[in-house]
Amino acid sequence: MAALRSAQACHSNRYLVLEDIAFPVGFAWGAATAAYQIEEGWNADGKGPNVWDIFTHQGGDRVFKNQTGDVACGSYTLWEEDLKCIKQLGLTHYCFSLSxxxxxxxxxxxxxNQKGSL
Structure with missing residues (x-):
């Protein structure tokens, strides 16, 4: 059994500390993300509008505080930093989606769209 001593959260100055929690040897650490919630670049590099882009851009009371996914977490442009965080956290699996x-x-x-498929 391996004991997890601490994990650092990327993209922030906050830390999540878990102490004395045991996981079996070979435990697979992973994370997953969804395109709209993290991607950003809603109209970059030839991307067309999706259902959520259209829905949130119509404004009004549709979405809390008129928020959109236009910026989100910036993974479209910060993917290299995301990879560093994945390595830093010691993840062995990462599932992501593209719009x-x-x-x-x-x-x-x-x-x-060739730029979207690279």
């Missing part, structure tokens, strides 16, 4: 409208801006396979 389909970044890959297929017009919603069809008629045009594949």
């Amino acid at each position: 389909w409208s970044r890959l297929l801006p017009d919603g069809t396979t008629g045009f594949i």
Whole structure:
């Protein structure tokens, strides 16, 4: 059994400290993210609007404080920093998603956005 002594949260100055918690040897540490919540770059590099872009940009009382995912956590431009955080945290697995409208801006396979698929 391996004991977890502490873990540092990236993108912030806060620390999460867990002491004397045992995990089996070979335990797989992982994290997952969803495109709209972290990606940003809502109209960058040929990305088309998705349902949430349209919905939140209509304004009004639709979303808390009229917030959108336009900036989010900035993973579209800060992906290298995200990789450093993944390594720093010692994760062995990471599941992420890309917005389909970044890959297929017009919603069809008629045009594949090369910048979105790199």
